[in-house]
Amino acid sequence: MSLLPRFLKGPKTASIVGCPFSGGQPKVGVDQGPIHLVEAGLIDQLKELGWNVKFDGHHQFEEINTANDPPIGKLKNPRYVSRVCQSVAQAVGEHAKNGELPVTLGGDHSLAMGTISGTFEAHPDACVIWVDAHADINTAETTESGNIHGMPVSFLLGLPGNDHKPNEFGWVKPVLRTDRLVYIGLRDIDSGEKKILKDNNIRAFSMHEVDKYGIGKVVEMALDHVNPNRDRPIHLSFDVDALDPSVAPSTGTPVRGGLTFREGHYICEALWETGLLVALDLMEVNPSLADDVSVQQTVAVGCSLVRSALGETLL
Ligand SMILES: NC(=[NH2+])NCCC[C@H](N)C(=O)O
Numbered sequence: 001m002s003l004l005p006r007f008l009k010g011p012k013t014a015s016i017v018g019c020p021f022s023g024g025q026p027k028v029g030v031d032q033g034p035i036h037l038v039e040a041g042l043i044d045q046l047k048e049l050g051w052n053v054k055f056d057g058h059h060q061f062e063e064i065n066t067a068n069d070p071p072i073g074k075l076k077n078p079r080y081v082s083r084v085c086q087s088v089a090q091a092v093g094e095h096a097k098n099g100e101l102p103v104t105l106g107g108d109h110s111l112a113m114g115t116i117s118g119t120f121e122a123h124p125d126a127c128v129i130w131v132d133a134h135a136d137i138n139t140a141e142t143t144e145s146g147n148i149h150g151m152p153v154s155f156l157l158g159l160p161g162n163d164h165k166p167n168e169f170g171w172v173k174p175v176l177r178t179d180r181l182v183y184i185g186l187r188d189i190d191s192g193e194k195k196i197l198k199d200n201n202i203r204a205f206s207m208h209e210v211d212k213y214g215i216g217k218v219v220e221m222a223l224d225h226v227n228p229n230r231d232r233p234i235h236l237s238f239d240v241d242a243l244d245p246s247v248a249p250s251t252g253t254p255v256r257g258g259l260t261f262r263e264g265h266y267i268c269e270a271l272w273e274t275g276l277l278v279a280l281d282l283m284e285v286n287p288s289l290a291d292d293v294s295v296q297q298t299v300a301v302g303c304s305l306v307r308s309a310l311g312e313t314l315l
């Protein structure tokens with residue numbers, strides 16, 4: 001495991017961007033996710049794998065009085081989410097430009113608006129592999145919930161339904177191309193999202209394809225789509241709810257019929273093996289949902305997914 005991914009600079013350094021943030025969705029507790037992951041020993045575990053780990057405390061967010069943050073259109077907490085993501089973009093962008101591998105711990109998945117913006121600042125030709133039960137591609141028009149964690153992908157793509165997206169989000173540039181994005185694990189897509197995926201020809205491997213082809217083939221096909229010559233930097237955005245709720249119960253929007261423990265880990269291992277990984281998000285761990293045993297299980301799985309993506313091997 002002395003391998004250094006192609007786009008990083010030695011000595012291989014992982015920068016932990018802990019984001020105790022829950023403003024992109026309504027359930028309290030997801031802000032405690034990064035705190036639990038770090039307390040469970042993630043940093044030492046990565047050091048053990050040979051990484052130099054940078055972590056100087058969880059990201060501090062500007063205090064925003066949510067009373068002064070009324071919805072804009074359907075979007076809830078728009079100013080808060082926007083400002084937080086903007087500062088995350090800056091942090092991730094700086095680490096990536098330094099040749100470090102930013103590991104962002106959520107927090108809810110709206111944060112990916114920040115992490116992916118940051119990655120593309122350093123790696124403009126990157127591709128994104130989005131592992132999730134959900135597509136998180138609602139626009140300001142299609143969202144039914146108004147929760148911004150269901151929307152980051154549409155902002156990053158600059159989809160047309162977002163002409164009404166608040167000016168507040170003007171800093172989010174359409175850095176992502178539809179053919180540089182691929183999904184794995186989908187199984188709960190809103191009807192507006194289905195249309196967006198179809199109209200824009202976005203490649204998605206739902207659980208149906210995982211069952212049909214097996215995870216090995218699915219990861220290969222996903223890479224063939226976004227990274228045919230295996231020469232583009234890869235940003236992996238992993239929502240823990242991609243896993244089956246029996247594997248990762250403590251999350252805000254669990255959906256049955258998800259990835260097994262091994263399927264989730266296989267994705268991480270296989271992306272590490274490409275030598276192209278430049279950034280990783282682990283999102284939506286919510287330690288206040290479910291009993292103690294389930295929380296411990298979910299946090300442990302979160303840590304082991306990160307280790308797999310950063311080179312832990314079985315043999
Ligand atoms: N990151 C997540 N867990 N997203 C869940 C999104 C659920 C639903 N599609 C929505 O837009 O509200």
Ligand SMILES: [Mn+2]
Pocket residue numbers: 132133134239241242253284
């Ligand atoms: Mn999800």
Ligand SMILES: [Mn+2]
Pocket residue numbers: 109132134136149239284
């Ligand atoms: Mn998600």
